[in-house]
Amino acid sequence: MNYVLPSLRLWLVTILVCVVGYTGLVLAFAQTFAPYQANGSIIEMNGRAVGSKLIAQEFAGPRYFWPRPSAAGYDGMGAAGSNLSPTSADLAARAAETVARYGATDGNPVPADLVAASGGGLDPHISLDGALYQADRVAAARGLDPVRVRDLIEQQAAAPGAIFTPERIVNVLQLNLALDRLEE
Numbered sequence: 621m622n623y624v625l626p627s628l629r630l631w632l633v634t635i636l637v638c639v640v641g642y643t644g645l646v647l648a649f650a651q652t653f654a655p656y657q658a659n660g661s662i663i664e665m666n667g668r669a670v671g672s673k674l675i676a677q678e679f680a681g682p683r684y685f686w687p688r689p690s691a692a693g694y695d696g697m698g699a700a701g702s703n704l705s706p707t708s709a710d711l712a713a714r715a716a717e718t719v720a721r722y723g724a725t726d727g728n729p730v731p732a733d734l735v736a737a738s739g740g741g742l743d744p745h746i747s748l749d750g751a752l753y754q755a756d757r758v759a760a761a762r763g764l765d766p767v768r769v770r771d772l773i774e775q776q777a778a779a780p781g782a783i784f785t786p787e788r789i790v791n792v793l794q795l796n797l798a799l800d801r802l803e804e
Contacts, residue, residue, distance in 0.1 A: 660672050660674065661674045670793070671793045672696075673744065673793065673794065675694075675696045675742045675744055676690060676694055676742045676743055676744045676792065676793075677694055677792070677793055678690070679792065682757055682758070682760075682761035684758065684796045685751060685790075685792050685795050685796055686734070686754065687743075687744065687792040688733055688736070688737055688738055688746060689714065689718055689736070690737055691737045692740070692741035692742055694741075696742060699740040699742050700740065701737065701739050701740065701741060702741070715735050722734065728753075730753065731746075731749045733749075734746060734753065744791050744793060745792065746792055747787065747788075747790075748773070748777045748788040748789065748790060750790075751773045751776075751777070751792075752770060755769045755770050755773060758799070762799070764802070764803075768802070769799070772795070772798055772799060772802060773790060775798075776794060776795045777790050778790075
């Protein structure tokens with residue numbers, strides 16, 4: 621019985637320091653030095669939130685670039701991989717369906733990132749090759765010159781790790797918004 625009161629005090633101090641104090645400190649630091657990222661990297665158009673720079677959204681129409689498949693159904697609250705084995709029949713069927721959707725041929729295979737979901741299922745980026753692969757479809761659906769669409773892709777592509785990761789990627793939401801602005 622002699623240990624109950626000191627244990628409760630220690631528990632209360634631990635909660636105050638580790639939960640309340642640490643969370644408040646991290647929140648204050650984030651809001652001070654990186655408020656855009658701390659608030660979800662929300663992209664707005666005409667004063668209206670249209671999405672986050674950090675979470676993939678589903679685009680299904682031919683007029684838009686398509687993101688990677690999502691095992692989470694593009695639900696930010698349910699980020700998760702599919703946990704399917706590479707030998708899974710369900711995974712193979714999903715991949716075959718995705719490849720068929722892109723209309724791949726032997727001479728023009730679909731880039732792997734357009735067929736495979738990311739680990740969390742919400743990666744907002746595709747490879748530069750993945751975006752260029754879709755350029756002709758999007759240009760035809762919008763009645764735009766494919767060269768103009770490819771130029772837009774090149775403008776939107778970035779190497780997030782600079783010289784450490786020279787592979788360039790494209791944020792699908794930002795690319796689609798730039799495409800919409802191009803038509804205005």
